[in-house]
Amino acid sequence: MNAMFKHARYVLQENPLTLFAFGLFFFLVLLAAFGQVLAPYDPLASDTAVALQAPSLAHWFGTDQLGRDILSRVMTATRLDFAIALSAVALSFIIGSVLGCGAGFFGGGFERAVGRTADTIMAFPLFVLAMGIVAALGNSVANIVLATAVINLPFYIRVARTEASVLRNAEFIEAARLAGGGNARILALHIYPNILPPMMVQISLNMGWAILNAAGLSFIGLGVRPPTPEWGIMVAEGASYIITGEWWIALFPGAALMLAVFCFNLLGDGLRDLIDPRRRT
Amino acid sequence: MTEAVPLLSVDNLALEFRTRGGLVRALENVSFHVGTGEIVGIVGESGSGKSVLSHALLRILDSAGRVSAGRAVFNGLDLLAAREAEMRAIRGRKIAMIFQNPRAALNPIRKIGQQLEDVLMQHTHAPRHDIKKRAIECLEQVRIPDALRRYHAYPFELSGGQCQRVMIALAIAAEPALLIADEPTTGLDVTTQAVVMDLIRDLVRRNHMSAILITHDLALASESCDRIVVMHAGHVVETAPTRALFATPRHPYTARLIGATPHDCTDVRTLASIPGSLPDLRAASLPLCRFSARCEQYTSACDQPLPLAVFNQHHSVACHTPL
């Protein structure tokens, strides 16, 4: 434990960006929790008298075409964007780790079936598949979550499968088997907990990507509907004002989006160094 | 040495690696020389710093490694202080090297003929159209059958022994004065080992080269070398002509090595093994004699700075209690 802590300190010192990412992460989590309460204006209240105003002291991020306060909308949107990405990642983590773990442990036909499923998903350009799923299942936030989960699934399956198939032959698993553990028990108590660290890295690398995907889907008009504040759709609303110079409508939600993704990518890198220093690139 | 200045003379070489675990003092106080036309063996168990030493001489160490002291004078030039441009003129041309694991040491996606040509182009000023002929001659020189066809082969299409021949061809292409062979036969099967060693010995003698043969196998060194330098944990512990070394080993480690070597008529059952293992070179305070923890002759006197006892002008040993 102490060694782990020392290593963590070493990694943080070597890579101050990871420290920065941790700070940013806490800030974003706070925003997601309290953004709605802290927002200076009602994110839905339109006031045409102040439409399309550039950033000012009253409206730090300016106002949009309906006179809504962009700062308040950006802050409020944090929760929805995080919620979508988080539930999608959680869903694919749970399904993917269980499937992959079982595949790696049992091998045989089950492994082939799971592998085939993962390969079939990967045979699509992933964002396009997500579009197709949302289009087919219906245009709703729940389906965005589902589609994002599906396209993330193969990554979790693969990591879990590799880890589990390595562990399957480990000595302590043999020992547990000799001690009379059944397959289910060994899987749940010995294999599954041990694949969690590499899965954590996968999760944080995936979070950023999940946010991007979800925002991309709502940018093209899927899932979230106006006037709900959400970063992707806010950028889409601001898009047509860019060529007339009203940059702030798209810039601030876009920057928030970028910052969140950047934060998760940095965290993922840092976490990978922490958990697996060898694989550092 | 009574004769002229040696071809290569290494004095007090020290080398460190900076690692996450701390400073690795891989070499300390390493001194030896190689005379013209001489074949010198460097022998020691795995991890004693033999490869690192050869890399230091050619200055092809990993970026983490740093020579912290010493000189290595080759033909009047200190290799350790030479400019990079001077080194480029030395590498491959004056000093060449053969590596362990020849298959990995050759570029997997380049035809062996082209790899030979790259070296020839760098070091000889033969005209373009002659290069291919020269390359094939080199392959013939190392007795690769059907050289013309092998010219177009990739390393994965050759056997390990053939790859090592290609390595040798690369090394002698520019007719260097000194050949360093780092475990040239490790990993090859026994018959191939003998053939490759014969080839190296032949080429060295025929082209009047000097050679350093690095190996963990004392028996192998004894077959080819005029003199042997024994290394242990980054120290040179004994240097002697091959015969003298086997007849009267002075250092306890050498004696153990000889005991552990199947030689002439030793029975395999009486083969001794060397107890203990190499010390951790990262330790903050390494004993002055790095063999002391494994040594039966150890006395408290051994904690004094190590002398380099010279028994006669050819035989020296670093030990307080030599045999």
Added chain:
Amino acid sequence: MARKPVWGTIFRRLLGALPSLAGVVVVTFILTRALPGDPAAFFAGAAATPEAVEEVRKQLGLDKNLAQQFLRYLSELAHGDLGQSLTTGQPVSTELVNRLPASLELTLFGLLLAAVVAIPLGVLAATRRDSWIDHVSRLITTAGVSLPVFFTGLLLIYIFYFKLGWAPSPMGRLDPYASAPATVTGFFIIDSLLARDLGLLTASLKQLLLPAITMAIFVMAPLARMTRAAMLTALSSDYTRTTRAMGLSRYTVVYRYALRNALLPVVTTLGMVFSFMLGANVLVEKVFSWPGIGAYAIEALVASDYAPVQGFVLTMAILYVLLNLVIDVLYSIIDPRMAAQ
């Protein structure tokens, strides 16, 4: 040495791609039947009478059982029939074929730009490991992959069109007054070159540059990172040590030996890169009103016009399978070890 001809390799890779292709067809079929509620009602449109819905149901074969429907789907695919767009009344396949070159030109040009920047950047970062250039490139590439493409596109439009006025208005492949070159490849750059029309070439390049840069920024990061990692591996390999020990020039060591070997793993990651790019392509097409298949699919999506969307997903998937096939073949050509297998 005798080697198997490239055609054999290509044929084997083609066979290897069949399972993916089959998977793609099955999944797209499921997606067409998964429409919520009554698919016939969807395809008939919102204003359709019950009789019209029945008519559509018959037309689409939705009254048959699933196996028969699948067979019918297959035979339609074999005939290149992807249904008709509700909004335009045109066959989907015609539209897709007409628009595909625009998407491909954008994607491939973007990839080219990305490779031209990312590979040298990765090489520099690896040869000067832990120098400021390594850190800067790490920061830039992480930032680049964190940028949502649609946002990058808008930023570039704001800066280069609105502020600086360097770029033409972000409306499609050519400005409305110019006419497209005679279609040979469908790539405007190539076609205008073939027509020896320099004016047209610059005009289409100008339009292409901004969206292509947008795409490039997005995929630079994975390319540069992969190049760096592969270069580090290659530079610390035994064969690189050999070349150094043989006194070869630094140029030969880094480029002829290390880089060529490092490019092999980079080529294998191109598959993932294309997956990203084809997805990003849709968003970039929307931002720049680029008349490709992505923009077509988005228009249809907004109008709840499903046949084009399904045709689009299928086309993209097949395109992706083919691109992977090309990568595989390319790999087995440049790696002699693969070709010999």
